Amino acid sequence: MLNRIFSELKQLTPIAIPAVLSQLAQMAMGVIDTIMAGHYSNDALAAIAIGTSLLHPVLVFFLGLFLAFNPVVAHLKGEEKPIKIGSHFRLGIVLAILLSPVAIITLLNAQHILHLLGVDQNVASLATGYLHATVWGMPGLLIFLALRFCNEGMFSTTAIMVSTLVSIPFNIGLNYWFMYGGTIGPIEIKEMGAVGVGYATSLVWTIMCLGLWLYTAVTSKYEDNQIFKHLSLPEWREVKDILKLGFPMAITLGFEITMFAAVSLMIARYPTEVMGAHQIAVNIASISFMIPLGISQAITARVGFFSGKRQPTAKRLAGYTGIGTAAAISGFSATTMVVIPAILVGFYTTDITVVEIAVGLLFYAAIFQFSDALQVASAGALRGVKDTKVPMVITAVSYWLVGFPVGYILAENFNHQANGYWIGLIAGLSTAAALLLHRWVKLTRG
DSSP: OHHHHHHHHHHHHHHHHHHHHHHHHHHHHHHHHHHHHHHHOHHHHHHHHHHHHHHHHHHHHHHHHHTTHHHHHHHHHHTTOHHHHHHHHHHHHHHHHHHHHHHHHHHHTTTHHHHHHTOOHHHHHHHHHHHHHHGGGHHHHHHHHHHHHHHHHTTOHHHHHHHHHHHHHHHHHHHHHHHHOEEETTEEEOOOTHHHHHHHHHHHHHHHHHHHHHHHHHOGGGGGGTTTTOOOOOOHHHHHHHHHHHHHHHHHHHHHHHHHHHHHHHHTTSOHHHHHHHHHHHHHHHHHHHHHHHHHHHHHHHHHHHHHTTOHHHHHHHHHHHHHHHHHHHHHHHHHHHHSHHHHHHTTOOOHHHHHHHHHHHHHHHHTHHHHHHHHHHHHHHHHTTOOHHHHHHHHIIIIIIIHHHHHIIIIISSOHHHHHHHHHHHHHHHHHHHHHHHHHHHHOO
16 A cells, blocks of 8 residues: 555656646745735735735636636546547637636726725725736736646646746846836836736736747647647537536635635724734745645646546545645644744734734644645545535535634634634634545545
């Protein structure tokens, strides 16, 4: 058994490491945005924090929808149907183009939530400008997501990693240019502060899309798939299967991200220092989460591949090996948050008040590291066997009937404020971890 586990780990690792690095690279762009906004002004930091709290639920919904292409393409790879794989690549691009207006209209109207919550007028204005600036990059981002998850299903995670890593220097340079203004050649940009981060983000998304499109078009690995040599799409039955698989995943991820977004928006009513500290702690926790998230995507591909080959023993082994790996790595993240929290927070700000609050919140983040890793890895394994409806119900219960209510009661009724909401996050993630793992065990029991 140990030999089989190590053998699967050897197969999983080359897929998981690039996927993890890709997730970290994408997360790094959010961290860079937060750090640069924090050094610009406290209002800019708060605006980016609130703006991303509204942006992320939209992005995650579409991410979940396109995530369906990972297990479907992996199944087709296991069944050795290259032409079908090519038609699904094309379907992903078409869906991205058709859904872009939906995402854009949603973001253009997201600012109404800020007025309902009574967010500070200046911060709300900056956050609105940031959101409106990001819509220019939405078509590029959705096409990137479609290509990304199709490539993941083909185990081509290295290409995704390269396209995201290359975008980081562009993110830094464009952020600085649009935030502070300046002239490069014939192009002059006025100082835009937090709003400039939105325009920089749009350009970076477009660069990522072009990079992955180029790889998909020219790599010899996909010659048999004939991706760009035909215009035909999958049969309507197969399109419906993608949507039936994708929408529950979109809603599932939406339940988690909206819980975090709702917590951020509730905390936005507190002093700016508390909101800034919360955003910093969320950023640090999110960085560590990128590792099990990347592993979970590799788990989906491996489990989906063996499902397509109809090898149940190998499928179970792939799932359990990936889940165990993600859970083990979470211990390192938790230890780091407990041992050197002030050093981690110091990368974001030197404001003493913000540092003190953020250090306290990181203690709670350390507690839920194991649960977070376990729930996302188990969900990845379940996606591989195309089980999405029950996980959707599990996350709804865990995050909105346990997590957020517990946080709200502790914060608002017992005056624990931000700490109360973070205890709620622990409760929600722990419940999800237990139920999703139980679901995987039940479905794959030999």
